[in-house]
Amino acid sequence: MLTDFIPLFIMMALALGLALTLLNLGKFLGPKRPNRIKTMAYESGMDPVGTARERYSVKFYLVAMIFIVFDVEVVFMYPWAVSFQEFLAASPGAALGVTVVIVFFVLILGIGLLYDIKKGGLEFD
């Protein structure tokens, strides 16, 4: 069973290895002659002031939170999608029943999205 995933693991290892190799290759091969002007954030224009780690707006949190909820929703829809043919093969009634279950689920979560839009949770002003 686990041997089915060997290509996946090989791909992950290759991706990791390629990323690390290329990043370090640039470090070794590239010539580095830094001076003060080059290492500044903006070579021309204003000098940067303050820290780069400002606080983000809480608006971003609301978007991320909505993303979590709908991520879970999609996770639940995935088994429905892959097994719909089997339910249909069993009987049309079973497929209809399963579809009703999932549509009701989506509608429940849709209420939350509508509420969020109505209250301006997704507005960036």
Place this chain on the structure above:
Amino acid sequence: MVTPFLFFLLAVVAVTAALGMLFSRNPVSSALWLVLNLFCIAGLYLTLNAEFIGIIQVLVYAGAIMVLFLFVIMLLNLSALPTLESLDWKAVAGFVVAMVVLAQLVYMLASGLGALPTTILAEQAAATGDASTIAKELFTRYALPFEVIGVLLLVATIGALMLAKRKPI
């Protein structure tokens, strides 16, 4: 049922990552240790033939929940705050309580060994874990709990919106 090498590799990395989460001072590195731990647990799910759960683990936990955690750490800019020192009598009491919990778990484990089936039936093991097997149970027998989960997520959406928005709605 699996190669011992793979299990012990994943188990050692998982425990190391959990300890790293426990002992690192910076909350961002805590979160990244936890992500490593979640990946190892996803690998353990794969060794248990629960492939769908393993993928979902990466998708939901590492992909969404930990992103939200990192997001809030960045949002609150915690690295600018002084790191919290925490070695006092509470730490000792916490260690004692944690060891008691571990002793209880090990005791339960040891006393229940006779009652648990330790061998895996091959035909059953092959049947569990993929998406369509889960769907057959989830949408028929567990249809009502499934809808209740939908209501829970709705409540979470509304509650988080109410709490996090700046002005009272």
Place this chain on the structure above:
Amino acid sequence: MEITLNWYLALSAVLFTIGVMGVLFRRNVIVIFMSVELMLNAVNLTLVALSQSMGDVSGQILVFFVMSVAAAEAAVGLAIVIAIFRNKLTVDVSEINLFKY
């Protein structure tokens, strides 16, 4: 050597205990949340191992529900952390000791 169910249960117990230690040791409320997630994961591992061992898929369904509850918990809990931080400018649990500020 055969990896049996007990190894998974033992690993899960160790991870759960580390989560308990995180909740009891640390004072940063976000790290405490992460420890709670670790404990949920340890329990999920137990559920999947037992589900596999018994050949019953119900345990894996329960893991789904636990994951959804964890997502809801993270969303609401972190919103509470943001609301507290806005009022008190701290994430130290030993200073968050009032119901009303």
